[in-house]
Amino acid sequence: MSEDPVVLTRTFLSPPVRDVHRSLCQWMTAAGMSVSTDAAGNLRGRYPGLDPSAPRLLIGSHIDTVPDAGAYDGPLGVMLGIALVESLAGRRLRFGIEVIAFSEEEGVRFGVPFIGSRALTGDIDSELLGTIEPALRDFGLDPEKLPAAAIQPNEFGAYLEFHIEQGPVLESLSLPLGVVTAIAGQSRLAVVFRGKANHAGTTPMHLRRDALAAAAQWIVSVEQEAVGTPHLVATVGSLEALPGAGNVIAGEVRMSLDVRHAEDEIRRAALSRILAGARAIGAQRDIGIDWSLRLDQASVACDAGLVARLGQAVATTGLPVHRMVSGAGHDAMVMARKVPAVMLFLRSPGGISHHPDESVLPEDVDAALRVGMEFLRELEARDA
Amino acid sequence: MSEDPVVLTRTFLSPPVRDVHRSLCQWMTAAGMSVSTDAAGNLRGRYPGLDPSAPRLLIGSHIDTVPDAGAYDGPLGVMLGIALVESLAGRRLRFGIEVIAFSEEEGVRFGVPFIGSRALTGDIDSELLGTIEPALRDFGLDPEKLPAAAIQPNEFGAYLEFHIEQGPVLESLSLPLGVVTAIAGQSRLAVVFRGKANHAGTTPMHLRRDALAAAAQWIVSVEQEAVGTPHLVATVGSLEALPGAGNVIAGEVRMSLDVRHAEDEIRRAALSRILAGARAIGAQRDIGIDWSLRLDQASVACDAGLVARLGQAVATTGLPVHRMVSGAGHDAMVMARKVPAVMLFLRSPGGISHHPDESVLPEDVDAALRVGMEFLRELEARDA
Numbered sequence: 001m002s003e004d005p006v007v008l009t010r011t012f013l014s015p016p017v018r019d020v021h022r023s024l025c026q027w028m029t030a031a032g033m034s035v036s037t038d039a040a041g042n043l044r045g046r047y048p049g050l051d052p053s054a055p056r057l058l059i060g061s062h063i064d065t066v067p068d069a070g071a072y073d074g075p076l077g078v079m080l081g082i083a084l085v086e087s088l089a090g091r092r093l094r095f096g097i098e099v100i101a102f103s104e105e106e107g108v109r110f111g112v113p114f115i116g117s118r119a120l121t122g123d124i125d126s127e128l129l130g131t132i133e134p135a136l137r138d139f140g141l142d143p144e145k146l147p148a149a150a151i152q153p154n155e156f157g158a159y160l161e162f163h164i165e166q167g168p169v170l171e172s173l174s175l176p177l178g179v180v181t182a183i184a185g186q187s188r189l190a191v192v193f194r195g196k197a198n199h200a201g202t203t204p205m206h207l208r209r210d211a212l213a214a215a216a217q218w219i220v221s222v223e224q225e226a227v228g229t230p231h232l233v234a235t236v237g238s239l240e241a242l243p244g245a246g247n248v249i250a251g252e253v254r255m256s257l258d259v260r261h262a263e264d265e266i267r268r269a270a271l272s273r274i275l276a277g278a279r280a281i282g283a284q285r286d287i288g289i290d291w292s293l294r295l296d297q298a299s300v301a302c303d304a305g306l307v308a309r310l311g312q313a314v315a316t317t318g319l320p321v322h323r324m325v326s327g328a329g330h331d332a333m334v335m336a337r338k339v340p341a342v343m344l345f346l347r348s349p350g351g352i353s354h355h356p357d358e359s360v361l362p363e364d365v366d367a368a369l370r371v372g373m374e375f376l377r378e379l380e381a382r383d384a
Numbered sequence: 385m386s387e388d389p390v391v392l393t394r395t396f397l398s399p400p401v402r403d404v405h406r407s408l409c410q411w412m413t414a415a416g417m418s419v420s421t422d423a424a425g426n427l428r429g430r431y432p433g434l435d436p437s438a439p440r441l442l443i444g445s446h447i448d449t450v451p452d453a454g455a456y457d458g459p460l461g462v463m464l465g466i467a468l469v470e471s472l473a474g475r476r477l478r479f480g481i482e483v484i485a486f487s488e489e490e491g492v493r494f495g496v497p498f499i500g501s502r503a504l505t506g507d508i509d510s511e512l513l514g515t516i517e518p519a520l521r522d523f524g525l526d527p528e529k530l531p532a533a534a535i536q537p538n539e540f541g542a543y544l545e546f547h548i549e550q551g552p553v554l555e556s557l558s559l560p561l562g563v564v565t566a567i568a569g570q571s572r573l574a575v576v577f578r579g580k581a582n583h584a585g586t587t588p589m590h591l592r593r594d595a596l597a598a599a600a601q602w603i604v605s606v607e608q609e610a611v612g613t614p615h616l617v618a619t620v621g622s623l624e625a626l627p628g629a630g631n632v633i634a635g636e637v638r639m640s641l642d643v644r645h646a647e648d649e650i651r652r653a654a655l656s657r658i659l660a661g662a663r664a665i666g667a668q669r670d671i672g673i674d675w676s677l678r679l680d681q682a683s684v685a686c687d688a689g690l691v692a693r694l695g696q697a698v699a700t701t702g703l704p705v706h707r708m709v710s711g712a713g714h715d716a717m718v719m720a721r722k723v724p725a726v727m728l729f730l731r732s733p734g735g736i737s738h739h740p741d742e743s744v745l746p747e748d749v750d751a752a753l754r755v756g757m758e759f760l761r762e763l764e765a766r767d768a
Contacts, residue, residue, distance in 0.1 A: 167586025184585060188630060198735055200619035200642045201568060201711030202551025205611045207735070212620055216603035223597045227589045235584035236596055238628045246572060246621050246640030248738075256630030258584045327585030351582055351591070354632075 007068040007356060012104040012115060012132075013041050013139040020063050024078065024101055031086040033099065038149035039141050040119030041103030047085045049096035055157030056096040057379060058339060059084065059372075062105030062116060062331055070358020074105060076346070077162040080365070084372045093380055095157065102331050109135070117334035122150040151338060158306055158379065159341040161332040162368055164360055168351030169324060176364040177371060178324040179310050180343035183333040184233075184260040185299035187271050191236075191278065193218070194288035197243055197251025212241045212250035214287040221277045222257065229270050233327060234259045257291070262299050262325040300333045303340030309382070310342050313374035319367060344368060391452040391740060396488040396499060396516075397425050397523040404447050408462065408485055415470040417483065422533035423525050424503030425487030431469045433480035439541030440480040441763060442723060443468065446489030446500060446715055454742020458489060460730070461546040464749070468756045477764055479541065486715050493519070501718035506534040535722060542690055542763065543725040545716045546752055548744055552735030553708060560748040561755060562708040563694050564727035567717040568617075568644040569683035571655050575620075575662065577602070578672035581627055581635025596625045596634035598671040605661045606641065613654050617711060618643045641675070646683050646709040684717045687724030693766065694726050697758035703751060728752060 001016040001023075002008045010016050021043050025035045033045030043063075049056065061077025081099035102116030110131050118124050124132075124146055136143050170178050195211035219236045226234035235258045241250040259274065261267035275291065282289035311321045324345065326332075332341045346364045350357065385400040385407075386392045394400050405427050409419045412429030419429045427447075433440065445461025465483035486500030494515050502508050508516075508530055517527045554562050579595035603620045610618035619642045625634040643658065645651035659675065666673035695705045708729065710716075716725045730748045734741065 165586065166583050167588075168582070168591045169586075169588060172591055186585070198552070199550050199712060199737060200621055201570070201617060201644050201713075202549060202553070202737075203617070203711070203735060204551075204553060204615075205607070205617060207552045207556055210607070210619070212623060213603060213607045216600040216607075216620075219597060219600035220604060223589070223594070223600075231588075233585060233587070233589060235594070235631070235633055236600075237584055237625070237630045237632050237634055239596060239623060239625045239634075241621070241623045244622045246642050247619070248621050249619055250621055250623075258630050260585050327587070328583060329585075351587060353583060353586075 008065055008071065009067045009069060010063070010065045011109040012064050013135050014109070017041070017063065017103070020101070024082070027082050028099065031082055032090050033085060037141070038119065039136065039143060039145035040116055040124070040149050041136065041139055041141055042116045042119060042149065043101040045082070045099045047097040047099070048092065049094055050092045051094050052096070054095040055154050056098055058098050058100060058156045058159045058335070059161070060100035060102055060159070060331060061161050061163055062102040064104050064106050064108065066106050066108055066354045068356060070353060070355055072164050072358055072360050073166065073353050076164060076360060076365070080162040080368055080372060083369055084376065087369065087373055093376060095379070098156070105331055113329065114331060114334045117331040119146060119149040120151050121334055121338045122147070123334070156339045158303070159332060159335040159339040160375065161330060161341070161343045162372070163330055163343060163345060164353060164358065165345040165348045166328050166353035167348060170322070170345060170347035171349060171351060173322060175320060175322050176347050176361070176367045177314060177319060178322045178345040179307055179314060180326045180332070180345055181302055181307050181323045182262040183300045183326045183330060184262050185264045185267050186295055186297045186329070187259040187267060187293065188295035189257040189291045189293055191255045191257050191291040192289070193253045193282070194290070195251055195285070196249070198249045200247045200249055203249060208249055209286050210249045211253040211287060214281050214285045215239065215253040215255060218278050218281050222274055225270055225274050225277070229266065231325065232259070232261045232266065232270050234270065234274065260327050264298050297329070300336045302332070302336065302342045306340050306342035309378040310344060310371070310375055313371045313378055316374045317367065317370045344371060392449055392455065393451045393453065394447070394449045395493040396448050397519050401425070401447065401487070404485070408466070411466050412483065415466055416474050417469060421525070422503065423520065423527060423529035424500055424508070424533050425520065425523055425525055426500045426503065426533065427485040429466070429483045431481040431483070432476065434476045434478050436480070438479040439538050440482055442482050442484060442540045442543045442719070443545070444484035444486055444543070444715060445545050445547055446486040448488050448490050448492065450490050450492055450738045452740060454737060454739055456548050456742055456744050457550065457737050460548060460744060460749070464546040464752055464756060467753055468760065471753065471757055477760060479763070482540070489715055497713065498715060498718045501715040503530060503533040504535050505718055505722045506531070507718070540723045542687070543716060543719040543723040544759065545714060545725070545727045546756070547714055547727060547729060548737060548742065549729040549732045550712050550737035551732060554706070554729060554731040555733060555735060557706060559704060559706050560731050560745070560751045561698060561703060562706045562729040563691055563698060564710045564716070564729055565686055565691050565707045566646040567684045567710045567714060568646050569648045569651050570679055570681045570713070571643040571651060571677065572679035573641040573675045573677055575639045575641050575675040576673070577637040577666070578674070579635055579669070580633070582633045584631045584633055587633060592633055593670050594633045595637040595671060598665050598669045599623065599637040599639060602662050602665050606658055609654055609658050609661070613650065615709065616643070616645045616650065616654050618654065618658065644711050648682050681713070684720045686716070686720065686726045690724050690726035693762040694728060694755070694759055697755045697762050700758045701751065701754045703755070728755060
């Protein structure tokens with residue numbers, strides 16, 4: 001179910017999303033859920049509880065993908081939600097369950113991520129609405145009804161998201177599952193080093209203002225800062241050297257910087273040191289240093305009570321409880337603004353994601369399902 | 385006289401070359417030269433000497449340019465040759481002088497440099513001939529006559545080239561002129577670092593194989609090697625990081641490496657150390673290192689006797705004699721295979737070349753002309 005005949009690419013409300021909805025709808029219905037699509041294109045399956053007034057459990061993830069994607073980033077979380085309801089075999093819990101397939105998380109189609117979950121938290125502003133309105137109408141949705149997609153106070157008591165880890169940590173520890181305690185905050189910057197382009201053959205070393213040599217020195221220092229700060233990650237992932245000829249000293253280098261940590265203070269302090277390092281290198285080499293902040297996203301803590309219960313569920317299934325921080329953003333990060341939220345990570349073989357080789361191990365999916373069932377029992381016990 | 389209406393771009397045998405030939409021909413004729421165009425498109429003005437059997441002095445440079453060029457790289461050397469003959473005001477020396485405007489030096493049109501001077505040294509092989517033949521015919525030249533463009537043994541006793549320095553050294557020393565003792569040898573390589581692309585947020589520092597961080601460490605070491613080896617220059621001028629997204633650790637980095645020195649042994653030893661450094665970084669970081677040698681061009685020494693005489697000429701005009709190595713290739717490098725050669729560099733304000741801002745100071749041009757006249761006197765004295 002892809003926009004591309006060869007690789008998997010399925011962006012927000014693209015035609016193959018209809019096929020996904022059709023399949024999910026069949027499975028949800030078969031599991032006893034009543035299904036609807038909200039005005040943001042989120043597919044929502046409701047499984048009623050014994051007490052209609054009890055806050056419900058929301059389980060979800062997204063069904064859009066990056067271009068040339070793997071099969072599991074997003075859809076696995078939706079499938080596990082449906083499987084969990086299916087495993088109840090029609091048995092009612094005190095509280096209802098809703099499984100949601102968010103229409104948009106990756107930010108590919110409009111450059112804005114989390115559109116699906118933002119509809120639930122009421123965070124679609126008029127600018128974003130103006131951008132996505134034609135796409136909504138093309139899909140047969142009514143933008144006027146977006147407010148009705150937003151969740152009500154006390155409508156949900158918890159949000160649970162299953163997701164592949166998208167990193168190598170669980171695999172490196174030989175663990176199938178991880179309980180997410182927080183989603184790291186992020187700083188993203190565009191950084192420019194400006195020196196002087198000159199002839200690589202005729203400019204002696206002491207008369208150079210080599211923007212790429214300066215950038216290299218800084219990239220090494222960025223890595224050192226991250227290695228020296230526990231749990232910090234800092235990455236220069238893109239770099240453009242201008243003019244970019246082998247026989248010309250680079251006059252300008254444009255880079256990205258991405259810094260993440262679960263504690264915002266630690267992240268911001270590290271970023272300050274990294275930028276002070278850039279300034280020092282610039283002063284030493286007569287290189288102009290400019291940067292602009294593109295994203296400063298605070299970390300989001302998962303709900304401590306739910307983290308404890310999900311950990312208990314993992315322990316009950318006989319698995320080691322590994323708590324970890326998510327370095328990537330997820331719908332849970334948005335949902336946590338309005339609903340106590342928690343995530344369960346599944347090991348990513350090879351740490352691979354956003355790539356056709358992305359995978360999960362069947363036994364890990366099985367373990368996640370058993371943990372989910374224990375988690376439901378935990379919630380029943382709490383509410384009893 | 386440009387192919388471009390706005391900027392100066394004049395490649396090998398392009399239409400504006402006809403206009404250049406027309407102007408040069410007028411000036412050469414006015415200075416007493418007989419003018420012809422050889423089969424490679426080199427414009428050649430002959431000023432006879434008193435002794436027709438005496439080896440002649442060849443003075444030249446090129447009239448093609450890089451795209452969006454400055455006005456002086458090449459043409460200045462041709463104009464100074466004509467001005468020097470003009471300054472004789474018809475007076476005959478014992479030896480004849482030929483001023484040559486080489487048709488091709490920059491290698492822009494066919495990706496092969498020095499076509500003009502290679503015609504004189506008989507270095508146009510059949511592959512190159514096949515490439516340029518249509519262009520020769522389009523310009524009205526007869527490829528069959530290329531062998532006649534080649535110089536004969538003892539036809540020329542010396543080759544002199546005036547050229548802008550294209551670097552910042554003379555300006556940094558507040559000197560108008562430099563006597564070139566050698567043209568540096570060059571090693572040019574394509575270097576690839578292969579790590580593993582991974583999510584910048586979810587991959588802890590200790591589980592990364594970051595090709596860009598490794599490349600940065602190496603670029604710093606390349607610079608250190610050059611700074612620590614007198615007169616060596618080493619440059620990473622182009623760098624491509626893949627996939628090149630801010631939130632993805634670079635899995636592959638492709639770079640250029642350019643290493644130059646007047647002594648080939650020193651250059652090759654430095655290159656060995658630089659590549660050993662790359663291997664060590666690769667081993668330490670589990671990064672694959674590949675390189676391919678794109679150019680290994682030996683250094684070319686100028687003729688010691690001519691260097692001494694040109695230095696004497698500089699001293700006679702009352703200027704300090706600064707001997708220097710050319711880090712860039714020039715027609716003199718090719719001509720030196722067949723004729724004793726020497727070059728006189730003129731200060732490049734700001735070290736700028738291959739750019740519209742390229743310039744020379746009028747007083748430096750005047751000094752170069754006076755040195756040229758002293759040089760003619762030196763040669764007359766030698767031959768007397």
